[in-house]
Amino acid sequence: MEVCSLPLLQQLSLKNTRELEPACSDLSDGEEQQVLKARRYSGIYSPGKTATEPEAAAPLPRWSPADSSTLYNVPGWGDKFFKASDDGHILVAPQGEGGPTLDLYALTEQLTVAGLRAPLLFRFLPIVGHRIAKLNAAFSAAIERFEYQGTYNGVFPVKANHDKSLIDAVLEYGTPHQFGLEVGSKAELVMVMARLAGTGRRGVNLVCNGFKDAEYMELVLHCRELGMNAMVVMEQYSELDLLLSAARRLGVRPSIGIRAKLTTRHAGHWGSTSGDKAKFGLRAREIVGAVNTLAEEGMLDCLNLLHFHVGSQITNIRMVKEVMREASFLYAELVQMGATMRFIDCGGGLAVDYDGSFTDSHASMSYTLQHYANDVVSAVQEVCIQRSIPPPTIITESGRALASHASVLVFDVLNTPECLHEKRVEQEEVVESIEIRDDKPLTKQLRAAARSGKGKFLLMTFKEVYDNITADAFALREAYNDASYFKDEGVRAFKLGVLSLEERAQVDMMFDAACERIREVAREADLPLPDALRPDAVPHTKMYHVNLSVFRSAVDSWAIQQLFPIVPIHRLEEEPTVAATLADLTCDSDGKVDRFINPRGGDPLPALPLHPLRNGEKYYLALFLTGVYQEVMGSIHNMFGSLNTVVVREARGQAGDAALVVEPAAVQGCEPAPCADAPAHPMADDASSASSASLAALEGGMEADSAFTATHAPADGAAAAAATAAVHDGAPGVPDGAETPAFMQDSGHESFASGSGSGFAAFGASGGGCAAGLVLPSLQLSGYELQEVVPGETVGQVLSRANHDVGEMLRTVGAATAAAVASGEMPPELGQRLLSAYTARMRGYTYML
Ligand SMILES: Cc1ncc(COP(=O)(O)O)c(C=O)c1O
Known part of the structure; x- marks a missing residue:
């Protein structure tokens, strides 16, 4: 594989800088900027040159959306349906070049605010129309040409x-x-x-x-x-x-x-x-x-x-x-x-250029x-x-050639271990705490550190490396080599029992700090990064945990190593500085993406350049060209179900008016519009209010209940009675024929304990404080409208697929809770909260909120 040795420069589709360099002065301003930008990734850039030479210190040109577009090769695989906007978002032109465009990030944000959670599958129907027309035009031209x-x-x-x-x-x-x-x-x-x-x-x-x-x-x-x-x-x-x-x-x-x-x-x-x-x-x-x-x-x-x-x-x-x-x-x-x-x-057989x-x-x-x-x-x-x-x-x-482009799967990054703010602060504290005193010879200080323990010695040597990172290409390489060596020493020392866990953690932090400093200096002085620190280098990939199941939504990437383009849908005006791999939500080591498209063809790349996460801000990526096979072949590994799907087509009625009310029966896979007392923005990470909102939706909709339990709800009185009996038989602490406990009556959880009514019907009785349906705002989509929103599967629906009786599960948990409350083991408020959380999740999306 061409892995580590492939500079990102090559991904940028620029020629080798060595070839470009002599001609630099002949380049247009734009081209010269591109070369300058490419240089920072190029380990092969003019080996004799260091940052001490005058032009290397020239200010770095700003990264632009056009650079991102080239980096991710959007024009290569996008067939003119996708491009980067000037403000760094992905634009979709479902009717092809020249047609009206949609801002994918803005649309995702609007839908999220309305309560429709990512991961979101967008189905752009006009793209299918465009591909059909293009295929037919090609055959018409051939028919004419060959008479x-x-x-x-x-x-x-x-x-x-x-x-x-x-x-x-x-x-x-x-x-x-x-x-x-x-x-x-x-x-x-x-x-x-x-x-x-x-x-x-x-x-x-x-x-x-x-x-x-x-x-x-x-x-x-x-x-x-x-x-x-x-x-x-x-x-x-x-x-x-x-x-x-x-x-x-x-x-x-x-x-x-x-x-x-x-x-x-x-x-x-x-x-x-x-x-x-x-x-x-x-x-x-x-x-x-x-x-x-x-x-x-x-x-x-x-x-x-x-x-x-x-x-x-x-x-x-x-x-x-x-x-x-x-x-x-x-x-x-x-x-x-x-x-x-x-x-x-x-x-x-007609292929797609993934x-x-x-x-x-x-x-x-x-x-x-x-x-x-x-x-x-x-x-x-x-x-x-x-x-x-x-x-x-x-x-x-x-199949592939007609419908692949039409589906775009937008998902969010949940976290990456290295992005924690607290950790960075801690790291800075560790760096600062290690003192190297000017008034004493370094060897003396190191000797003293070695005497007081291996950990201290390693930290001290790291600090020395850190302090000596200078703006010189060779010095940067040297610094990285030293830092790697001492890091490995730390691991060895830990294995010998010489280093404590805490000291080992500090050594790791010093290593991270040294790498960050090297990157910083290289960026400021426009110097090439040491090979191992380039964004496409394997050892430094960071794992981004993403709100997605590979087995559900991109099964071919796991099963047959198929590659799909993956691109952030915003922040494209910013240079992506992290080499990332993606890990999905499933508890399976295969649930990952660590092979990415190589815009030059050939071996896939081992990392995807992404942006560092920002505290409290969602970071959205999109998986493109998934319109065929992926949706139909995905499995429910770990019970991640189908996705919230948004179907977009050309506006037919009043242009631009895309108001869409999704009936309560159809909102099972969505979080409902927030209650008055819930956080205004559904992205606010308040699980309990989201749960109570879901419960309210559940309580508010009889239709939702019947759709939800179609195959499980006892259909007649006898069945309901049998269900009631079953609950009472198996419910410790709830005597046969006992009244529904007060805490359940208050909260509309009667059916948990009594099994009264048919299946979930009792949930519909109390009504809720929130709107039961999902009302999508009138989005200004200029030229398009949302034809429909198809909610993704709820936890309950996925459970039913595996032959679980959701009604019976709710009643069992209800009875167990009632018993715990009756025996005094659980305060009634906690019982209520438990039932709310349980029902909300049963009704909720299978993905992370
Ligand atoms: C009989 C037959 N026709 C058509 C197709 C569609 O192929 P493609 O998606 O490559 O166009 C397939 C897929 O394997 C097939 O088996």
Whole structure:
């Protein structure tokens, strides 16, 4: 790996400073500033040069949002949907370049103030529309260029993201292009049947892939009866019999596709879906067998489509060319065998440039949409001309390329151990407490320190190193080496039992102080940092704890080491000085991100440059390009559930008026608007008021209760009685038939003890002091509106998924609390508080507040 040796300079996409240096005087002002900025990270900058030389002491140019944009390579991967604003925020242009923009930080802040907590998933629907239009424009241009007589109709593979708003957006934005859908399972087919029927788009192509049984076959045939162009693709030879039987049973003629197992093999991670050993598809002899069977059945006119899919994220266009040649000849052969072929379906594979390097790296692609369309169209055209066959309609099943950009996940940093203010103060105190006296020779002082103990000696030597940090590149390197050496000595001494824990902590502090001083001096004098202190150097990465579950929201980064761009959404006008890795909320050492996009392609970088945290101020990051696969494949590891999701689209009504009232039934994943007596700003870290606010919301909404407990609430009187009995049976200290304790009556917690009513219904009785719904303010979004807010899962909902009976849990805890209060072990106020906290969390978001 190129890790430590890669200067951040290279990330900045500037040339090596050595190359730039002689030409410095020819540079424009802006370029010269860039070079100056880059220098501070460059260990290779003019080795002979030190800070004592005049120009090195020149004042450092200010960091700008444009520098951050270059550092994080936003233009590289952002496809013009994302950029840095002049005030250092990330702007989103969901309609592409030139379209109205949204300030992601301002939007996040406004939503947070309204009570919608991060992590927040933004779904920018116009981005999907833009990508669909761009893909179609590329195919139209290719069709025109190669004078292709056929057409292009893409389909979206719904497995990439099942979200309803997204699927509806694909159909809506795809209308001018006859864009269709692809399904890979019965459940997906059931979903899509309703979407196509409901949106009046039943005429589009519906490609049915995946494992199939008789029921699947019948459903596809029913789609045809509903007027949908459902084509069922034979992925295995045995499926043909199933299909023919179903067609006979229903008396419906199918439209059949054959998935071919091509020999051309995709070399990337997803290559196992291609080549001879591919999981799906028919080999040449099976294809011939299928054609013969259909001929015998008099159904060759039903064979209409050739399908292939060589794998996702094809990074190099050569693969597309090769695959297209093999597939096009196969298509021509099927025509010549007598099948009524009309479609060639090239599957997915069109890549996304995650690192923005435009290279063959796994996280990138070295071709454009236009190259892709050109190669697909020209390959088919060439074979059609050679074999004199009519040109088919070309289908692609791009998932990644169409929807990745549309989802942006905003999350906050919770803490980083090194950012504690108290610690810095303590560190300064330690530094100051070590005295080196001018009036005595240093060796004498050190000897005295050594005599009084190893700890004292180490601290003294550190102080000496610290005091001698001077503005000279070699001296800085030397100082760092000395500090590292003495730090290691400290560890050794501790292992030998010579150093106390307290002394070891002080040695650590001196080391941190020395590093900080080296950075400071280097920054002030514009000197290169010692290698190990550069922001991209592994030994000095700091771990930022983030309000996120990798397993829930970016599972591919853990499972298959996929890289996603991660960028702060504000403070971009400030230079990021901390080399960070991210650790998520889960209790799993794999729950981290420690590989980051390398804007030059190739090996990932081991650290992400971030800003130091500020006391009492939220620091937000965003994970980009997560619109496919991540949302559908995430797990509930540690019971972190789905995210609060904000769906944004173009303003349809009164432009700019984005007021949105989210009904109480839908606010389970949100914290409600603050009560009058709660802190005005929900970011204020007052867990108890947040809990009582949640309880109030819970108490205020019958609808919320029924949605919340749909599968668990006892539905009738008998069940409720049984629940009551169960509670009383198992509740120590609550005698059968006893009245609800007074402290529970006061606080609306009756159902905890009595199980009265149906499930949670009793919670709805008392009403609360807070608004039950989440009222989003009328945000001035200039050109956009919030189409909907989909609340993330509550703790209770996630528990239900793991077969826990939430009603029963509440009653059990209620009974135990009542018993503790009844026996005098717990004061009633504390009992009330406990129940409030418990219900609030059950109703609350699974992430940190
Ligand atoms: C059959 C099929 N079609 C389409 C796709 C979508 O691929 P991509 O997201 O690379 O476009 C896949 C994904 O693996 C697939 O298996």
